[in-house]
Amino acid sequence: MTVTPSIWLIGGTSESRELAQILALNHLPCTISVTTESARSLYPSAPLLQVWVGQLEGDRLQDFLSSHQIIAILDASHPYATTISHLAMKAARKYNLPYLRYERQSINSSHFPQEKAIKNDKILSLPSFEALIEGDYLAGERVLLTTGYRTLHLFQPGQERYHLYARILPAVTSLEAALAAGFTPDRLIGIRPPISLELERALWQHWQITLVVSKASGTPGGELIKRQLATELGVKLILIDRPALAYPHQTDDLSAAIAFCRTQLCDRLGDTSLPQN
Known part of the structure; x- marks a missing residue:
């Protein structure tokens, strides 16, 4: 069975749901990770959208990246969920995966x-x-x-x-x-x-x-x-205060996050393999 290369969207926030909806509308392959079964229903049902439920610890992370053919990471986890962000950044370095942190603006x-x-x-x-x-x-x-x-x-x-x-x-x-x-x-x-x-x-x-x-x-x-x-x-x-993490790349611009996903998928699959709106 051929697996389509996919973006790993780290979920758990309202922003991740919004990102997932836009990715689905643009027919961009995405695998969303969440930690609870109840969170699965918060994401849209779409042919190129998968929701994976569980804790990504130890060997499970490598298996996850391989089985879902992850080619890039879009981290939209909660600002205080530092464990998964640390894990994702470490995986990005180890497996040479492009990484982008998408985070809501802070308030002053x-x-x-x-x-x-x-x-x-x-x-x-x-x-x-x-x-x-x-x-x-x-x-x-x-x-x-x-x-x-x-x-x-x-x-x-x-x-x-x-x-x-x-x-x-x-x-x-x-x-x-x-x-x-x-x-x-x-x-x-x-x-x-x-x-x-x-x-x-x-x-x-x-x-x-x-x-x-x-x-x-x-x-x-x-x-x-x-x-x-x-x-x-x-x-x-x-x-x-939010924990201070040294993200390699970060944005609060929704369009920039979607453009990141499209660019990574186009580089891997080619423009002709992705539907255009």
Whole structure:
């Protein structure tokens, strides 16, 4: 059986779904990797689009690259999913594969001038979760964590000291991690993003939240909504900075990412082998 050379699109974000849709419309062969079966349904069904589910560790990565005839890597993973990005960059170097990081723009005060206009000092950026915990910023607060289930274990030692709530994905893995970290069911809510401003506001007010901890994940991650509500409600907002990775090539331009895929496929297959729109 002949396998068509393919782009490896690292999924897990709304941007990766958008990229997948455009690649499908352009009939560009693509294999999307995601870590959970539930994520499969988030991507379009198309003849040249495949969704691979699992963890790419050890020999599985080499098998994946070979079996799917990967010729280039488009990394659209979550900004905080550093493990898969490190793995992809290492594979790009080892197997001489072109690599492009596609990442959502970060947000600063210029995106949200209301903060500056009212001299809002309740929105704080910290370099890491360690800095958050070591700085004891949570004392005396009713804290909502919207940082994902993988970080919840960091807060387990503080369950006796702090009043902690968490918003997680409605998945068994997320719930198990939250319960293992000491969260009781009445302090958990399972919702899949995106979260509307109205729903976010209602949740904060229902739990009488005074401090929200989130990742600086940009507009697709709901950061603008959290900034707006923090300003509106006078709630403290702590944003954990994105990890700093030395990507060899990076863009936030959707058209540039698609052009990268087309160029790599054209170089391998030739222009006549790819449908033109």
